[in-house]
Structure formats: C-alpha cells, structure tokens
Amino acid sequence: MDTSPSAPPAEPLTEEQQEIRRVLRDLLAERAGPHENRAATPEGHDTALWTRMSDTLGLAGLALPEEYGGTGRGPVDLALACEETGRALIPSPLLATTVLAAPLLAALGTPAQRAELLPRVADSTLTCALAVPSGIALALGLTGDNTDGDWSGGGRAGGIQAARAADGGWRLYGEATRVVDGHSAGLLLVAAHTGGFARSRTLLFLVPADAPGLVRTRQPALDPTRPQATVQFRDTGAELLGEEPADVLGALAATGRAAAVMLAAEAVGAAGAALDRAAGSLGPRERPGRPAAPAHAARHRLADLCVQVAAARSLTYGAAREPGPGPEGGPLALAHALEALRATAAETLQLPGGTREDEAHLCFKRAASDELLFGPARRLRARAAERTGLFGEEAA
DSSP states (O other), X not given: OOOSTTOOOSSOOOHHHHHHHHHHHHHHHHHSOTXXXXXXXXXXXXXXXXXXXXXHHOGGGTTSOGGGTOOOOXXXXXXXXXXXXXXXXXXXXXXXXXXIIHHHHHHHOOHHHXXXXXXXXXXXXXXXXXXXXXXXXXXXXXXXXXXXXXXXXXXXXXXXXXXXXXTSOXXXXXXXXXXXXXXXXXXXXXXXXXXXXXXXXEEEEEEETTOTTEEEEEEOOSSTTSOEEEEEEEEEEXXXXXXXXXXXXXXXXXXXXXXXXXXXXXXXXXXXXXXXXXXXXXXXXXXXTOOOHHHHHHHHHHHHHXXXXXXXXXXXXXXXXXXXXXXOHHHHHHHHHHHHHHHHHHHHTTSTXXXXXXXXXXXXXXXXXXXXXXXXXXHHHHXXXXXXXXXXXXXX
16 A cells, blocks of 8 residues: 555546646646745735646636536546645635635526626636635534524624615625635625524625725735735625525535535645655665664654555545535545644654755644634534534534
8 A cells, every 4th residue: 555645546546637736736846836935925826826727727617617617627626736736835716716715606696697707717817705704614614503603793793794775785894804815806705694683694795806895904824825814894885696595504514515625635735745855855764784763763753644644635535526415524534634734744843854844834834724714623523423413413
C-alpha cells in the first residue's frame, strides 16, 4: 500500500482527472511559489492567476452545467482542484465563488438569475461571497441544525434583517463578519431574516458590490491566504434570490455538506505538500549499521503522519464519490483532514532541517482558521453522528 503524502485517491483517476491535476500543479508551481506574497493584492488573490486557471481548466465553472458555460464536471474533479490549490496554499475565489456561492445560485436562482449570473461565474468575470450572520458553520448546517436557533437574526436586533420596500423590493439592515472574500467579491449572497414573528423565515438575497449602503472592510485574518471582511448593510437595496417559497435552509445545508469535502481536500493537499517537503529535506536514508538517530526518528514520525494524511484523503474522495445527502461523509472527512493538517504542521516545524518554517506556519494557520470558520473537528463529528442517528433519532 502506497502511503506517501502524494498518493492518489483509492480509486484510479481517469486520464482527464490526471490531466487536471498535472496542469494545475504545474501552473501553481509557476505562478504561486513559496516566496510569493499570496494575499498582498487589494483583491486578496492574484486575479491574473484566477483568470488563467479558469481559462485553462475551466476552474471557475468546473461544477456548473455546460448550458451556463461550465464544464459539467463532478465533485471528484472539484476535489482534485481544491487539493492542488491546498498544496500551494494559494488564495483564490475557488472556495467562496465556486464551492459556496455557485451551487446556491444554481439551486435557488430563477431561470433569469441563473442565465444572467452563472455564465459570468463560469468565465471568471464575476466573483461571489456568502455573507451570513452568527457564523457560517451553523448556517451551512456543519455544527448544528440550521433550522434551529436564531443565527440569521430571529426577528430581533442583530444579525441581518430584510424588509419590504415601498417599491416592492427589499432593503437589508445589519452586519456579517468573517465573510470569506467579502471585501472584493463582485456579488454578495446574503442570508437575512424576515417576516418578524408572524412569518419568520430566512431568505437569500443578491447584493452587487456597488450597492448604495453597502460597507465592506477587510479584516486581519489568522490565515492570510483566506481573506475575510466585515460587511455592513445600511438600508441596502437587494434582490431576492429565487422565488418564495424556497427551501433556503435545505440548500444551505446541502452546500455545506459538499463544501466540507472541498475544504477537506484543501487540507489534505496542504498536509501532503508539507510532508513531501519534509521528507525531501531529510535526504537519503542512512546506511545500515550507521543510523543517524534524529533523522531515523523523524522518518518514523513522518511515516505515522503519512498514514494519517492518507486516511484523510481516502475519506475525502470517498465522500466526493458519494452523491446526495447520504451519510455525513463530508463533515467527517473535514474533521480528519483538519486534524491531519494540524498534526503535520506541528510535527514538521520540529523536524531537523524539515519543511520551510513559514510554510509550516501557514499550514497551521490554515487548519486553525478553517476550524474557526467551519467548525472544530469535535463539533463536526458530533453533528455528523447526530444526523446519521448514531446517538438517537436522525436530525433534520
């Protein structure tokens, strides 16, 4: 059994999938080397690189139907792309736009909204961000039931409130924090509470970047490769995404389960790359009878980490290959992948002559940041167990 950090998924990849991996890895090696200041641009990512990745591989519309300019690929192909961007720890709109926003636009948008917005997403000319109050993990159903609680405002002060305007449109009031790519996205998808107590519900709204009353402030982030912002809505005009009635909470939960797989793939890629660098820095094995004790012990620790990363990779691609709601494979894979990434970063920092210290620190920051955003491993596991009925009746 191959347990190297770069071992492929358990099932063989198709030639097309292998080509996606090869081309993307070569492109990122060329444009996103270890000495690049990854998020120093005003957008928080290299816009030329994002355009090139989309033109070369159709990355922006990888999972979108061909009728909207996408390539119609499946979750495994998207997971491969996320693993490679994770290896390079490169900031890009892939998570916020392709993984989080595009599925919601496709699932809930009216035919006119899909026809207008999805082709622009697919050709990389439109980036998006999902803005939710009270934390994205709960909104996506990753750490709790998103139908239970007041995460979107609950009709009281706080959160984001939506109200009908005199002209029949909608106005938004409130604030969302830690919005990934929120400072630069061309379009915001905003979860807001409306209806007061009589007809309380959560809806999604579309807010363009130039909307009057929209205030966006980029905030310092633990992980500089995951740019975040605070977004305020001060009597901001908005367009309802889709039509009522709509299963907004169900769409958010489905997006969360799929996003967990892609986040796990990113973490697996980052961990695998760190182990590759660490193993290479140790040099050739010592001759029999003359072991170098520190290097020998380090190799044993690396072997243990390789097994941990390989297990997380196997869970990730297993979840990617299992469509539909099914068992909570995505959140479980994410829990394992974040633990593997954290352990790898901690270990490689201590290896003699190991991986570059700044790269290891970035790996550690990525794991910690993703746990803050999308839920600690223990909460992800607990929610998955709750949904599958392990601890009693299956949750919503």
